[in-house]
Amino acid sequence: MNTDYDIIVIGLGAMGSAALYQLARRGVPALGIDQFAPPHQMGSTHGETRITRLAVGEGAAYIPLVRRTHEIWRELEAVGGESLLTLSGGYIICPQKGGAHFHGVGDFVMQTAQLAKQYGIEHELRNAADIRNHLPMLKIRDNEHAFYEPTGGVVNPERAVAVQLREGQRRGATIHTNEKVLDYAYDRRGVTVTTTQGTYSAGKLVLTVGPWVIDFLQGEMRKSFGVYRQVFYWIEAEDPALFSSDRFPFVIWIGDTEADYYSLFPTPPHATLAVKMVTEEYLDTIHPDEVDRTVHQKEISHMMDHFVKNKVRGLTRNCVQAHVCLYTVTPDAHFVIDWHPESERVMIVSPCSGHGFKHSGAIGEAVAQMVLEGTSQMDLSLFRFERARRESALGGDG
Numbered sequence: 001m002n003t004d005y006d007i008i009v010i011g012l013g014a015m016g017s018a019a020l021y022q023l024a025r026r027g028v029p030a031l032g033i034d035q036f037a038p039p040h041q042m043g044s045t046h047g048e049t050r051i052t053r054l055a056v057g058e059g060a061a062y063i064p065l066v067r068r069t070h071e072i073w074r075e076l077e078a079v080g081g082e083s084l085l086t087l088s089g090g091y092i093i094c095p096q097k098g099g100a101h102f103h104g105v106g107d108f109v110m111q112t113a114q115l116a117k118q119y120g121i122e123h124e125l126r127n128a129a130d131i132r133n134h135l136p137m138l139k140i141r142d143n144e145h146a147f148y149e150p151t152g153g154v155v156n157p158e159r160a161v162a163v164q165l166r167e168g169q170r171r172g173a174t175i176h177t178n179e180k181v182l183d184y185a186y187d188r189r190g191v192t193v194t195t196t197q198g199t200y201s202a203g204k205l206v207l208t209v210g211p212w213v214i215d216f217l218q219g220e221m222r223k224s225f226g227v228y229r230q231v232f233y234w235i236e237a238e239d240p241a242l243f244s245s246d247r248f249p250f251v252i253w254i255g256d257t258e259a260d261y262y263s264l265f266p267t268p269p270h271a272t273l274a275v276k277m278v279t280e281e282y283l284d285t286i287h288p289d290e291v292d293r294t295v296h297q298k299e300i301s302h303m304m305d306h307f308v309k310n311k312v313r314g315l316t317r318n319c320v321q322a323h324v325c326l327y328t329v330t331p332d333a334h335f336v337i338d339w340h341p342e343s344e345r346v347m348i349v350s351p352c353s354g355h356g357f358k359h360s361g362a363i364g365e366a367v368a369q370m371v372l373e374g375t376s377q378m379d380l381s382l383f384r385f386e387r388a389r390r391e392s393a394l395g396g397d398g
C-alpha cells in the first residue's frame, strides 16, 4: 500500500470532496480520508437540498466564490450525468425596518440588494402585496418586504459530494473511507497522519473536517469554532405540486428576533415529496460525537405550532422525516480558510456557519491552488484564521 502522497485531505464532505476533485484534476497524487463513507448524515452535508444565491448578503467576498461554484456544478453535471443545481429562484423576506441580524449581518434584505446592484445580479425588491401575489401560501405581514433573485435555487449536497469523489477517484485520487484519523504531525519537510489503519506521509495536509475541526486544533485555537445542533424537518403538503421547484422558490424568512428565523426549500425532482424547513438555533456548543441525533416530538410540535400554523398555508401536521445537522460557527459567521497558525504545511478549511455549501466548489479549487502554488485566484483574505481568533477574543456578534 502506498503511504506517501503529495497532499492528504482529511474529511471528504462538501469541502474535502471538492478539494480532492480539484487536486485530481491537476494530476496530483492525493489521498482523501474520512471516518465515515461520504455522503453520510453525521456532519454538515446532507438533507437533499442547500440554498444557493448569487447575491450573497453575507459579504462581497463571497460573490466570486458562489459564481465560480455554479460553473463547477454545471461542469460536474456534464461529466456525472446527474442534475445538481435547480434554479428555482429565491426570496429573502424580512421586516421593512430590517429585522434580526442574519449570519452576522443586519438588514439582510437591503444589504443583499445593495450587493446585487453593485455586482449586476438580476433581482427585484418586492412589497408584501407582491409576495402574497406570487406565493399565496405564505402568511406575509403588511410590514414585510423581500429581495427576490431569479438566479438563486437549490443544490443537492449528497450528489455533489458523490460525483466529486467518483470523478476524483477516476482521475487518480486515492480514497480511504471508514478510517478515522487519530493524530497528525508536521515539521519543515512535511506531514504525517496516523489513522486507525496506518500511517501516511505527504508534503501538505488539508483539514476539511467540518464540525470535528475542534479535534484538530490545540488550546486557544479551538475557541474560534462553536458547533451547534440544527434540525431539518420535512412537512407533508396538502398539494405537493405547489411546492415543487418549478413553482416554488426558496424562502429565507427573517423575523424580528433571531429566534424567529425559518427557511423553506422547494422540492426538486428526486427529493422527498414534502416541504423541507429549517430554523437556526445557537443554544449550546457541543462536540459532534456527543450530539443528540434524535429529533424529539416536542421539537416537531414546536415547529408546527410556531411556524407551520402561523406562517404557511397548505401544510398538514405530518412531519414525514427530520434530521439533525451540524453548524460550525465562528464569532462573526465568516469562514476560516488559511494556513495553520503554526505550519504552512497544514491548511484549515472551515466554511460552515450555515452558509458554506454554495461556495464549496470554488473553495475546493482555491484550496488546491493554495497547497500547490502557494496562492489562489480567489481572494481569500477575509477568511484568515487571525480574524476569527481576534473575534473570539472580543466576543463577536454572530
Ligand SMILES: Cc1cc2nc3c(=O)[nH]c(=O)nc-3n(C[C@H](O)[C@H](O)[C@H](O)COP(=O)(O)OP(=O)(O)OC[C@H]3O[C@@H](n4cnc5c(N)ncnc54)[C@H](O)[C@@H]3O)c2cc1C
Pocket (backbone or CB within 6 Å): 010, 011, 012, 013, 014, 015, 016, 033, 034, 035, 036, 038, 042, 043, 044, 045, 046, 049, 050, 051, 052, 179, 180, 181, 182, 208, 209, 210, 211, 212, 230, 231, 232, 278, 325, 326, 327, 349, 350, 351, 352, 353, 354, 355, 356, 357, 358, 359
Ligand atoms: C442545517 C444546515 C443547513 C444549511 N444550509 C445551507 C444552505 O442552505 N446553503 C449553504 O450554502 N450552506 C448551508 N449549510 C452549510 C453547509 O452545508 C456547510 O458549510 C458544509 O456542508 C460544510 O461542509 P464541510 O465539508 O466543512 O463539513 P462536513 O460535510 O461535515 O465534512 C467533514 C468531514 O470530515 C470527516 N472527519 C471529521 N473528523 C475526522 C477524522 N478524525 N478522521 C476522518 N474523517 C474525519 C467527517 O466524517 C466528515 O465527512 C447548512 C448547514 C446545515 C448544518
